Amino acid sequence: MGATRALLLAAAQNRWLKEHAPRYSFVRKSVSRFLPGETLDDALAAAQRLRDKSIGSAVSQLGENIRDAGEADAVVRHYLGVLERIRSEGLQTEISVKLTQLGLDLSTDLCEKNLRRLLEAQHGERSVWIDMEGSSYLERTLSLYERVQADHPETGICLQAYLRRTKEDIDRLTSCQPSIRLVKGAYREAASIAFTKRREVDSNYLRLAERLVDEQRQGAVRRAIFATHDRALIQQITGFAAAKRVLESRIEVQMLYGIQTQEQERLARGGWRSSVLIVYGSQWYAWFLRRLAERPANLWFVVRNLAG
Numbered sequence: 001m002g003a004t005r006a007l008l009l010a011a012a013q014n015r016w017l018k019e020h021a022p023r024y025s026f027v028r029k030s031v032s033r034f035l036p037g038e039t040l041d042d043a044l045a046a047a048q049r050l051r052d053k054s055i056g057s058a059v060s061q062l063g064e065n066i067r068d069a070g071e072a073d074a075v076v077r078h079y080l081g082v083l084e085r086i087r088s089e090g091l092q093t094e095i096s097v098k099l100t101q102l103g104l105d106l107s108t109d110l111c112e113k114n115l116r117r118l119l120e121a122q123h124g125e126r127s128v129w130i131d132m133e134g135s136s137y138l139e140r141t142l143s144l145y146e147r148v149q150a151d152h153p154e155t156g157i158c159l160q161a162y163l164r165r166t167k168e169d170i171d172r173l174t175s176c177q178p179s180i181r182l183v184k185g186a187y188r189e190a191a192s193i194a195f196t197k198r199r200e201v202d203s204n205y206l207r208l209a210e211r212l213v214d215e216q217r218q219g220a221v222r223r224a225i226f227a228t229h230d231r232a233l234i235q236q237i238t239g240f241a242a243a244k245r246v247l248e249s250r251i252e253v254q255m256l257y258g259i260q261t262q263e264q265e266r267l268a269r270g271g272w273r274s275s276v277l278i279v280y281g282s283q284w285y286a287w288f289l290r291r292l293a294e295r296p297a298n299l300w301f302v303v304r305n306l307a308g
C-alpha cells in the first residue's frame, strides 16, 4: 500500500480530524464534487437527473459506527422516509446501507431487527443493498445477509475483490441465489488477508467478475453489479459478456456520483445497465478520506480549493 494511501486511511479514522476538518470551507468545497448536496432532496433530485439519461441510482445516507440504539433507530426512520419518497415519486432508486449505521457495533440482533424493518417496508419492490465495511465485520455481515436474504431474496450485498477469501464467499453465497455488488475494497487491510498490489486486486476482480457473469447467466446469482470506475476492467467485463452473448441490459456497472460521469453516460447509451450510487448527508468526513485514498491525485484538487 502506498504511503499516501495509508496516511489518508489512517486519517479517516482520526477523531480529532473528523471533528475539525469539516469546519474548513476548502474541505467542504472539495467534498461537493462527490456529493450533490447534504440533503435527501439533493440526492433525489440527482437521481431524477440521472434517470433522464437512462442511468439508474441508489442512495445512501452518510454515517457509520453509530454509538447508541437511538441513533440507529433514527437512521432506520430516515430510510423508511426515503423508501416512501422513492415510492411516491415513482423513482426506480434503491437504497444502500452500512450495517454499522444500523447498530452492528452495539448488537447483531439489534442490527438485524433494524435491517428487517427496512426490508419489510420495501415489499420486495426493489433491492436494499448492504455495503461491506472493514474485514472485522465481514463474517457477521455475511451471516446476517444469509439470514435476511432467506426471507427477502432480492436483498443485495457488497463483496470486495481485494480480500483473498472472496472467491470462497461467492461459493458460499451462490446456494442462496444472492445479489452481489463487486468492488475492489476501500479499507486498510493486512497483506495476510488482502491483496495489496493493484495488479493483483485488478486480476482478482476480473476473475470474480467473469465468474459472476457466468453465475448470473446460469441463474445461480440473481443480480451482479460491477461497481468500479476502472475503464480497462469495464472494457474487459463487457467484452467477456459480449463473447458469451449476454445481453447488454443484463450487465450492470455502478459508479459513485461525480466520478467518470462520461463513462456512466457512454455505458447507458450503449445499452449496458449503468447506475450511480449517490451519497448525501453531513457525516462525510471518513467517506471523503477514503475517496482521496483511492486516488491521491484528488489531493491536488483539495489543495487548489485551498488556494482559490
Ligand code: FDA
Pocket: 130, 131, 132, 133, 158, 160, 183, 184, 185, 186, 187, 227, 228, 229, 230, 231, 254, 255, 256, 259, 260, 276, 277, 290, 291, 292, 294, 295, 298
Ligand atoms: P481504481 O481505484 O483502480 O480506479 C480506477 C480509475 O477510476 C482511477 O484511475 C480514476 O481515474 C478513477 N477513480 C477511482 N476512484 C476515484 C476517486 N475517488 N476520485 C476520482 N477518480 C477516481 N468499497 C468497500 O469497501 N465497500 C463498499 O460497500 C463499497 N461500495 C461501493 C459502491 C460503489 C457503487 C462504488 C463505485 C464503489 C464502492 N466501494 C466500496 C469503493 C471501492 O471499493 C473502491 O475503493 C473504489 O470504487 C475505487 O476503486 P475502482 O474500482 O474505481 O478502481
